Amino acid sequence: METLADGVYALTADGDPNVGAVEGEDFLVCIEALATPVAAAAWLRRLREHTDKPVRYLVLSHYHAVRTLGASAFDADVVVAHEQTRRLIAERGTQDWASELARMPRLFAEPDSIPGLTWPTLTFTDQLTINLGGDRGDLVLRWCGRGHTAGDIVAWLPAPRVLFAGDLVESQAALYTGDAFHADWAGETLDRVAALDARALVGGRGAVAHGAEEVRAAVAATRGFLEVMRREVATVHAAGGALAEAFAAAHAALAPRYGAWPIFEHCMPFNVSRLWDELHGVDWPRIWTPERDRETWDLLQG
Ligand SMILES: [Zn+2]
Numbered sequence: 001m002e003t004l005a006d007g008v009y010a011l012t013a014d015g016d017p018n019v020g021a022v023e024g025e026d027f028l029v030c031i032e033a034l035a036t037p038v039a040a041a042a043w044l045r046r047l048r049e050h051t052d053k054p055v056r057y058l059v060l061s062h063y064h065a066v067r068t069l070g071a072s073a074f075d076a077d078v079v080v081a082h083e084q085t086r087r088l089i090a091e092r093g094t095q096d097w098a099s100e101l102a103r104m105p106r107l108f109a110e111p112d113s114i115p116g117l118t119w120p121t122l123t124f125t126d127q128l129t130i131n132l133g134g135d136r137g138d139l140v141l142r143w144c145g146r147g148h149t150a151g152d153i154v155a156w157l158p159a160p161r162v163l164f165a166g167d168l169v170e171s172q173a174a175l176y177t178g179d180a181f182h183a184d185w186a187g188e189t190l191d192r193v194a195a196l197d198a199r200a201l202v203g204g205r206g207a208v209a210h211g212a213e214e215v216r217a218a219v220a221a222t223r224g225f226l227e228v229m230r231r232e233v234a235t236v237h238a239a240g241g242a243l244a245e246a247f248a249a250a251h252a253a254l255a256p257r258y259g260a261w262p263i264f265e266h267c268m269p270f271n272v273s274r275l276w277d278e279l280h281g282v283d284w285p286r287i288w289t290p291e292r293d294r295e296t297w298d299l300l301q302g
Contacts, residue, residue: 001046002208005160007136009050010202011043015173015262016107017066020164020202021047022157025133027056031155031164033071033118035100038110040070057130059141060120061166061204062149063088064179065100066107071118080128081120082143084151088179092287093117099288103266144168145189146181148204150284156196163196163215167204171218174261175225178270179285182278186226194219205262221258228253233272237279247272247300269300 001011007023020031028051034040058076060068063085071079088096094117101108108114122128130139137159144154148167155164167176168189177185194216201209201218209218232253236246250272258264273296274285286292 003050004162004200004202004208005157007051008157008160008162009047010164010208011046012202012207013205015205018202018205019043020155021051022132022139022155023051023053023136024056024130025136026053027133028053029057029059029130029132029139029155030055030074030076031059032061032067032166033058033069033074035066035104035107036070036109036111037073037113037115038070039107040073042109044073059153059155059164060085060118061154061164061168062152063093063096064149064167065093065097066104067166068118069097069114072115078122079118079120080122080124080141082151082153083123083125084149085153086120086123086151088149088151089117089119095287095289098290099293102290103293142192144192145184147185147189148175148177149179150181154193154196156198161197161199163193163198163201165193165201165203168193169201169203169218169222170225170261171201171203171206171209171214171221172261173203173205174258174264174267175222176263176267176271177226177229178267178274178288180271180274181283182226182230182275186223186230190219190223225254225258228257229271229275233275234279237276243273243276244300246276250275265301269296272300 009021012018022029055074055076058074058079060081128141140156201215209215229250232249233246
């Protein structure tokens with residue numbers, strides 16, 4: 001647990017999903033909900049060592065189960081997400097829950113404590129500003145374009161220049177791109193994230209990046225991961241090769257720089273499968289299910 005500025009907290013988790021909180025004058029904004037209410041309650045107990053303000057807003061950066069299904073523990077007045085996140089929860093929330101529980105059971109502390117899907121109660125498309133009250137300034141929620149999913153948002157504190165980037169940026173952790181829009185993400189979306197010129201960045205996983213140089217390095221590493229994968233997979237696709245060849249090429253090219261980062265092996269089959277779909281003209285990501293997960297894993301990583 002780190003205090004990044006007055007009333008700004010981040011809990012990083014050695015490659016597991018990060019969470020955060022921002023104090024308003026008389027309320028709290030919590031960022032990300034973890035996988036279950038039991039997991040979220042453990043985070044809230046740590047946060048309560050610093051503040052007992054009630055949670056008015058729970059911000060969900062995107063729809064993935066490991067970041068949303070613990071929401072009930074916060075007892076928040078408002079659950080905020082992007083409009084596309086609500087769409088994705090409605091379209092595939094149930095399948096994603098089953099898929100992520102089977103992929104990462106370790107993150108689902110007491111899965112029976114989940115009351116059901118988490119539904120945002122407030123959505124937006126471009127930007128939503130939360131005034132924190134007193135002289136605490138604003139928390140700006142912003143959609144920077146399609147990236148890790150169609151609906152990722154970042155949470156930006158302009159005064160201390162602290163950015164909660166969700167899974168759009170990973171700092172020393174591998175990228176999951178199984179629901180991603182690789183070209184948008186590697187291009188304009190990361191350009192907009194970088195343009196904020198943050199002085200501290202909390203990514204979706206991994207350590208906090210402190211200072212402009214570490215922030216730039218985290219964004220560059222994220223972009224580099226995407227660009228290497230795009231180059232390798234596109235080369236195999238253009239030559240008429242098979243998905244398994246594309247996987248082998250992307251894996252070999254990424255492993256020297258990224259292979260030791262958390263969840264690299266776990267993510268790669270899903271990443272290459274999604275990118276392969278995109279190269280075949282599939283714009284909207286296909287839905288992952290436990291069955292499709294197993295087929296993909298057996299084909300590429302088995
Ligand atoms: Zn995610």
